[in-house]
Structure formats: structure tokens, C-alpha cells
Amino acid sequence: MQPAFSVIFLTTLIGMGQGLFLALYTGQVYFVLNVVDKTSTDIFYSIGSAVSLALLVLGLVASIFHLGRPERAWRAASMWRTSWLSREVIVLPTVMGLIFLYGLVHFMGWNLTVMTIGAVVIDLSLLIGLLATIAVFSLFIATGMIYACLKFLQEWHSPLTVINYILLGSVSGFTLATLIAAYKQPELIPFFAGWSIVLLILAFIFRGASLIRNKRLRPKSTVQTAIGIRHNQIKQKSMGFMGGSVNTRDFFHGKTAFFLRSIKTIFIIMVFAIPLTMLIMALIKPSVVVLAIATASMYVGLLAERWYFFAEGNHPQNIYYQAIA
């Protein structure tokens, strides 16, 4: 496929925003359950929520550039029964609303106790956070399924697509949370950095698995099935026109195999190798600069990763567009 930058920015930005929220909420739950004996302040959560919300808004803005008729975008909420894209359109604002509420409750310091289980106090923010967490996971699933549900895009048609959207979004958000902690709450760095490293390793395993899977795929459609002629030697002589069309522009990246391999190497280094080194360094000696490098490298790396993800999708319609004459 031809990677569209609007969609690359949309998926990476909202992924990071969702991951950041998950990091905040994981942190809060741990402190409530006293797994980590650090107290946190509301201001850290409200700053985190604000950043997360900003990323989601930026993602939404990016997505508008993908639409030919953005003024009608509201219509996209109507077919949620069948369309994962429609479901994403509904869940995204829900996530934004809940994260806004979550941040607001922390910012205002509304420590309304909803219930107590033994010594554990469940307050309003924990409850809203739980709802937001469910919404965030639904959004990850919807985003991943938009691609994974297209069965003839064999590279995408796999649970690995959804898993990778969840893991890569989460790890970028946790890394960003580590950076924010370095500013506001340095004692939380080990907690977030530790989780970032765990997620990073998981993401590496699953993204690697999908790279290996895709390398071994055999396309189900061939020129024989495409035109229905049973012969081993079929060559297209003409695609029916001399100039281009959307079929030649939208469905192929137009780059060399070498370029693709380079992007793959770049994203493996920038998403996994550099942030891993930096996170370990931050665990040893906390530093804002080191964590800023980790976050920046990861985000730029994810842009490359997403570009590669789209470029790797091999659409069967390309079989029909091989020769100009």
C-alpha cells in the first residue's frame, strides 16, 4: 500500500496518548494497592492526562487530512454494527472525554471516596480511570482491526496486528510517562522505566513475530486467479491506460526493496535499541535528557514503523496494474 502520512500520524499519536494514559492509571492503581510505597500527587496525573489528551487531539486533527469530505465526518459514526472504522470514530471521542474527566478530577483534587475494600480506598478518579482504560483498549482494538479485518491484505490479516498496535502504543506512552515523571515526580522513574522496558521487550517479540510471519507469506491471489486463466505463463501487456490512476498511486509504495529494508532497520534501532539503552541508563542514573532522547527516538521510530507497516501490505489489486502500454 501507499502509506498515507495522515494515517501514520493518527495511529502513532493516539497510540502514544492511549499508552500514556494506561501508564498513569497503572501507576495510580499500584499506589492505591500499595504495591509501590510512593505517594503521588494529583498534579502529576493532571499534567499527564493533559499531555495524553493533547496527543489524541493532534491525532484527530491528522486524521481529518485523510478525508476527502471532512465536513461530513459525523456520518462516520453510523455504521458501527459492521465497520471497525466507524467503531473507532465513536470510541476515540469517548476516550478523549473520559481522559479529560480523569485529569479534571485529579486537577480539582476531588477525592470522592466511592467505596472502601478493606484498607483500599476506591475514589472517583479510580472509577473514571477504569472506564477510560476499557475505552482505551477498545480504541486499540478498533484501530488494529481496521487493518486486521481486511482478509486479502494478508500481511495485516492477523491478531499480531492488533497486539502490535496495543504494545507499541503502550510502550511509547509508558516511555513518555517516564519522561514526565522525570520532570514532576522523579521518584516514579524506576516504576515507569521498569514497565517501559518490560513492554519494550514484549513489543519487540511480537513485532518481530509479525515481520517473520510476513516474510514467509505466500500471496493467495495470482494473475491466474485474477483473470481466471489456467496457464503458468501469463504476462500483462497493458493495464488499460498510459497515465496513472488511483489504482497505481494508492496501492503501492513505489520504493525499492532496499529502501524498505532500510526503513525496517531504522525502526528497529529507533523504536527498540536506542530507547532500551536510554531507559536502562535512566534506571541507573535518572536524567531528563536521556529520557527525552528515549521518547523522541521512539516516536520518530514509530513513524518509520508505521510507514513500513503500510508499505508492507500487498494489495491483490496490484496484480491488475503491472504493465503500461
Add this chain to the structure above:
Amino acid sequence: MTQLALVIDLNVCVGCHACVTSCKEWNTSGSAGALSDDNPYGKDPTGTFFNRVQTYEVGQFPKTETVHFPKSCLHCEDPPCVPVCPTGASYKRKEDGIVLVDYDKCIGCRYCSWACPYGAREIDEHQKVMKKCTLCVDRLYDENLPEEERKPACVMACPTSARIYGDVHDPDSEVSVAIREQGGYQLMPEWGTKPSNHYLPRRKNHVSYKRDELERVDNPLKKEDYQVDASEPSLDDVTSW
């Protein structure tokens, strides 16, 4: 249930592109507005077409055949392009099975074109909405047209009658009979889209017979032990002119 569709006979298509031009002509003049056509006579021409005729070479020289292959939306019975549409702009009509796009609802997100394995959908770069073959739905039911013209423009234009139009769910229709009796098949059956349009394959007539089939086994002359001398002209040779 009705499922209107085209059957395209690859045995007779000569690749003249008459269906392409008549399709463009009809559909650029309709109430939906013009179909994009940029630099038609200049460098890098590009535009939206509902129908394309492609050419394939099958085999290796000297044993080659040239196959002209017209391709448009196949109006799949199980169209993967429809459920993915977030707005409901893409839909399949219950009454006649035609797959259409409501240009007033489409947001131009292109998702449906990703979901069509055949590359049958082409976005209109000016109107920013998705377009595709409508099977000339604006001709089929138009009472102002004479009865025999109520069919797709491409079918009317084809000089070799390579395009047949009709209801593939009616077992006695011309299209159903052609599919059944002349080996009609569907494109990319591996994706379960059940295309309604079918293609008829290249067909050659071969007569295969054995030597003994040339002589009548029960030739009465045999009974009389009468040998026919093949070198002499027979009655047929003498009289057939």
C-alpha cells in the same frame, strides 16, 4: 431475488475499448456530475473510470494468445467493500443486487477501495468521493428510454456482443444460460466475495475421432464383400459440385 450483472465473453472481446469510452461518456454526463479527467491530452493524464480493458499475453512465443480483459466492479454478492464503510454510503441494493455509493454521504476515506480486492473503486479526485461502476442504474429503469436501451452503456456499445447483461439469479436468463453452458467463472474466488459478474473463457472447438469412426461399421456393402476402392472417385466426389 434479482442480481443484475454482466457476463463478459473473453472469447470474443477484441480489446477495442468501446465499452470504456461509452461508459465514461455516459457516466460523466449524468446527474452525479462529471467524472474527473485531468490532462486528458497532456502529460500524465489521469482520471476516474468505471471500466478498464486490459491486455494479457498467455503462453510463450510462438504459442501465445492475446487476451483482452475488461474489468469493472463485479457487484459481488458478498461485497467486502460494503460492511467496512463507516457512513453507510456504500450499499448493496436489495431489489437488484447492484452495489452503489451514495455520493452525498461518502466522506472520501478510501477504506472501501482498500477492501475491494479487484481495484474496482476509483476515488474522484475533484468531488472527493468514491466512485465505481453503477451498472448504469440510471439507464436500467428509465422509462424515457426505449425498452431495448434500458441496459448498461457498455453493453450497448460492444461491437462484438462480448458483454451480456441480465439477472444471474434467474436460471433461464441469457446470462445464466451462458454461465452454465459456456463455462462462466468468477474472478479471485479465493476471497469468497462471490462476484456477480462472470467471465466466459476462451473456447476452441476440437473434434476428436478415431480412424475406425470414419468407416461405417455396419456398412451394408461389407456384407456383400464389396471393397470400396478409395482411389476411384465416389458418387459424392462427382456430384458435390
